[in-house]
Amino acid sequence: MNLTEILKRAQNEKWSTGHFNFSESDQVRAVCEAAAELRSVAILGTSEGEAGHIGYLEAVALRDAFRKEFGIPIFLNSDHHKSVDSAKKAVDAGYDSIHIDLSAEPYDQNIAGTKAIVEYAHSKLSEVNVEGELGYLRGESKIQNEKIEVSEADYTDPNKAAEFIAATGINRLAIAVGNIHGISKDEPNLDIDRIIKIRAAVPTEVALVLHAGSGIPDMQIKAAITAGIANVHINTDIRVAYAKALRDELQKSDETTPYKFDSPAREALKEVIKQKLTLFGAVNLF
């Protein structure tokens, strides 16, 4: 099954796939082991920074190796690639999924750049699933110490979403509905009605994506999935679990063998991923 088919199935059956970021091979193993144990699917993502660290070709090689080892659907996404050039780099390397995020650009430029990537990716391989973004997502993937103001002007407008999809030909749309990157100081309050309206306004074959899933209460995540979200991004929660376990381990021992001192971090990561996949209802799929 390719990613487009899996997203369609998730949307129809009202569960959601999970998207997890990585910059080290150890984190890929944690995601794939968790997904395999739960008979789920793994969507792995690299931001431009993460891809710069591990390498685009190396990320693709890891995906291929873990597919062979686990025999489950594993996909690789270029998360928040902010230029046509960087998104092309991911297409050329063999990513199955491209997220081109030009949401900070003027609307016309967002359309032009996103459309260019859809055409480029589909000319190389028709199965590549391309995500565009509309609306403005604040914050970054860390624990925020200041209150981040979100205004409704940043939110995705349902009619604009339909227009954007028709103009670009994307397969998925990332929306802003009160979600904030990172774990914010105040509890986010998702605009579930808006998700329902966007879902109703856009073609059924286009999947809706909720970024910044960390720090959102479980009940709101569930409501968002019921309203039509088929992919939830988790980054900060896994970064925090990984860093904490690694820090604890390094503090309590003089261990110098990397595969020994970093194993607890991998296990901590795997636990969080299993919790999230269970919350999303993405279990026992096969």
Ligand SMILES: [Zn+2]
């Ligand atoms: Zn994101």
